[in-house]
Amino acid sequence: MENAMSLRLLLILSGGLEILAGLPALITPGPLLSLLLGGSADQIASVLARLFGAGVFALGLACVKARHDVASPAGLAVSLGITAYNFLAAVVLLWTAAASGLGGLLLWGAGIGHAVLGLLFVSALMTEER
Numbered sequence: 001m002e003n004a005m006s007l008r009l010l011l012i013l014s015g016g017l018e019i020l021a022g023l024p025a026l027i028t029p030g031p032l033l034s035l036l037l038g039g040s041a042d043q044i045a046s047v048l049a050r051l052f053g054a055g056v057f058a059l060g061l062a063c064v065k066a067r068h069d070v071a072s073p074a075g076l077a078v079s080l081g082i083t084a085y086n087f088l089a090a091v092v093l094l095w096t097a098a099a100s101g102l103g104g105l106l107l108w109g110a111g112i113g114h115a116v117l118g119l120l121f122v123s124a125l126m127t128e129e130r
Contacts, residue, residue, distance in 0.1 A: 007070045007079060007124040014082050014117055015063030018056040025053025037096075038104035059085060071128070079125055086118035 024032045029049030033041040041049065059082060066078035093111030097103050 007121075007128065008067045010117070010120055010124055011063040011067040011070065011075075011079065011082070014086070014121075015060040015067070017113075017117075018060030018063065018082075020060075022053040022055070022057025022060060025049050026057065027053075029053065035104045035106045036110065037102045037107065039102065076125075076128070079121060083118055083121035083125065086114045086121060090115035090118060 021032075029046045030041045033039070033045060033049055062078050063082055066075045069075045070079065090111050093107060093114060097107045097111055
């Protein structure tokens, strides 16, 4: 039960963060892209940032809803999905920061934050009792 609580708290935390990241990307993607990548956004980048915002907002909602039933197959599926997202986001963000020369104020922090959340989810999922 203690592990279910930690998985529950991780879903709440990660879900809330994704909702908070998704809203500005949906509404005003330019400032978010500038903070993240250190450059201005053209029309295509703005559309893609809005699509990203919609996706992470929806993922955040799924996480927040799944917190009520983390041990069910659906709750575990959401947990696996957000774990994979966090690791993949960490790889993309950290690779971008290290290799591309792009980088705003948030790029390294966002990459490291996603990596930490991914590791915390793996730890919670590995100890999940079935």
